[in-house]
Amino acid sequence: DAGVTQSPTHLIKTRGQQVTLRCSPKSGHDTVSWYQxxxxxGPQFIFQYYEEEERQRxxxxxxxxxxQYPNYSSELNVNALLLGDSALYLCASSQGSGVAxxxxxxxxxxxxxx
Amino acid sequence: AQSVTQLGSHVSVSEGxxxxxxxxxxxxxxxxxxxxxxxxNQGLQLLLKYTTGAxxxxxxxxxxxxFKKSETSFHLTKxxxxxxxxxxxxxxxxxxGTYKYIFGTGTRLKVLA
Numbered sequence: 095d096a097g098v099t100q101s102p103t104h105l106i107k108t109r110g111q112q113v114t115l116r117c118s119p120k121s122g123h124d125t126v127s128w129y130q131x132x133x134x135x136g137p138q139f140i141f142q143y144y145e146e147e148e149r150q151r152x153x154x155x156x157x158x159x160x161x162q163y164p165n166y167s168s169e170l171n172v173n174a175l176l177l178g179d180s181a182l183y184l185c186a187s188s189q190g191s192g193v194a195x196x197x198x199x200x201x202x203x204x205x206x207x208x
Numbered sequence: 209a210q211s212v213t214q215l216g217s218h219v220s221v222s223e224g225x226x227x228x229x230x231x232x233x234x235x236x237x238x239x240x241x242x243x244x245x246x247x248x249n250q251g252l253q254l255l256l257k258y259t260t261g262a263x264x265x266x267x268x269x270x271x272x273x274x275f276k277k278s279e280t281s282f283h284l285t286k287x288x289x290x291x292x293x294x295x296x297x298x299x300x301x302x303x304x305g306t307y308k309y310i311f312g313t314g315t316r317l318k319v320l321a
Contacts (some may be wrong), residue, residue: 098251127307136212136298136311137252150307184251197309199244199251 096121098187098200106206107175115170115203119187125149126168127197128160129184137184143168144190172205180207210235212301214312222320227271227286229315231299234280241282242300242309243273252298258282269293294319 099118107113119126125144129137139152143162162168166187172179182204186197215230233239240259244252256267263275273284282299299312 125307127309129311134217134313136300136313137309138311139308142307152308186252196254196257199253201249201251 098185098198100183100185100200100203102203103201104204104206106208108208109175109177111175112171112173113175113205115172115183115185115205117168117170117185117187117200119166119168119185120198123187123189123198124166125188125190125195126162126166127186127188128168128170129186130154131182131184131202133181140170175207177207180205210239210301210303210310212299212310212312214297214299214315216315217313218316218318220318220320221289223291224288227284227289227293227317229284229297229299229317231273231282231284231312232280233282233299233301235301235303237303239301239303241273241275242302243267243271243282243284244298244300244311246296246298246314248295255284255297289317289319291319291321293317 101116127142128140131137141151142149146162157173159171182202184202185200188195188197211234213232242257243255256265258265258275266272296314298314300309302309
């Protein structure tokens with residue numbers, strides 16, 4: 095049973111560019127959350143997708159957007175990249191919206207903005 | 209608003225010694241609390257969680273944590289450290305009615321031979 099997978103593993107972009115990160119949830123999971131983990135920090139919640147809609151959003155600007163497909167896979171898009179967007183981006187999947195549902199995390203995509 | 213504070217960004221213990229990683233939370237409603245471990249170049253793995261019921265929670269790899277409401281704490285312990293426990297540990301909090309997890313800044317555990 096494959097866990098959460100993310101692609102690409104590493105990415106280098108230039109300021110002002112746009113980037114798309116991809117996530118495939120664990121089998122049987124229908125909910126995907128995205129987190130940003132800056133160096134030396136804990137993960138920060140970006141948003142969560144369920145039934146192809148953004149269900150909740152953290153304190154991130156509109157430059158951060160996402161999408162969820164009918165097969166539950168998800169994309170995170172970041173426009174107009176800033177140096178401060180350099181971080182590890184983690185995808186977590188879970189099933190439904192049960193109380194304190196368990197999130198399974200992928201290995202992350204390391205984004206470097208130069 | 210909810211928040212999490214992890215005391216000690218770096219903790220060193222000798223192999224075989226007690227591991228104690230501290231986590232204090234702030235929440236105006238009953239919290240759900242989690243401990244995650246992150247090994248280098250990997251995602252986060254759930255060690256244990258507290259939702260309701262028994263306040264002493266046992267997790268994987270011999271870890272356990274106790275929810276103490278009066279102290280707003282959820283410290284992680286392991287009786288005997290192993291070299292393989294060296295990693296970064298994150299405490300997280302959430303609550304009913306939200307899908308957002310709040311993570312602490314992490315504690316890097318070093319195990320000395």
